[in-house]
Amino acid sequence: MTKLILHASTMLFLSVAAAFAGEAKRSVTVVYEHPLPNVPGKSLKGVLVEYGPGGSSEAHTHPTSAFIYATVLEGAIRSQVNDGPVQVFKAGENFSENPGDRHGVSANDSATKPARLLAVFVVDTDEKDLVLPYK
Numbered sequence: 001m002t003k004l005i006l007h008a009s010t011m012l013f014l015s016v017a018a019a020f021a022g023e024a025k026r027s028v029t030v031v032y033e034h035p036l037p038n039v040p041g042k043s044l045k046g047v048l049v050e051y052g053p054g055g056s057s058e059a060h061t062h063p064t065s066a067f068i069y070a071t072v073l074e075g076a077i078r079s080q081v082n083d084g085p086v087q088v089f090k091a092g093e094n095f096s097e098n099p100g101d102r103h104g105v106s107a108n109d110s111a112t113k114p115a116r117l118l119a120v121f122v123v124d125t126d127e128k129d130l131v132l133p134y135k
Contacts, residue, residue: 026056029047035125041125047121048117053111054111059134066121073118076115079095080104088109
């Protein structure tokens with residue numbers, strides 16, 4: 001009986017852990033921030049996004065003032081912007097997002113290797129929340 005309860009508890013834990021695994025395998029770090037001297041009220045912000053194997057982000061948007069230019073630094077990133085096709089970008093490749101775009105898919109394309117990208121934002125200086133859940 002104890003083994004059955006222990007097995008059931010373990011299975012429940014693994015189910016819950018699996019549900020959050022993609023988000024847990026992601027980190028987002030602002031690595032650069034500088035006001036643009038020739039564009040009052042705008043700043044350049046560099047954001048390092050690191051995905052562990054199998055890592056992903058939930059569907060999201062960015063502030064409506066943000067233009068984003070992303071470069072894959074390591075591995076391969078699976079991405080979908082708005083209703084466009086899901087694409088895979090490898091190290092050295094890049095993509096952009098216009099103000100108001102919806103990022104439906106953002107994930108490591110590998111289940112065994114890490115992936116990293118640098119997202120450079122041109123955004124209103126006072127914007128602090130750069131990744132917003134898609135509603």
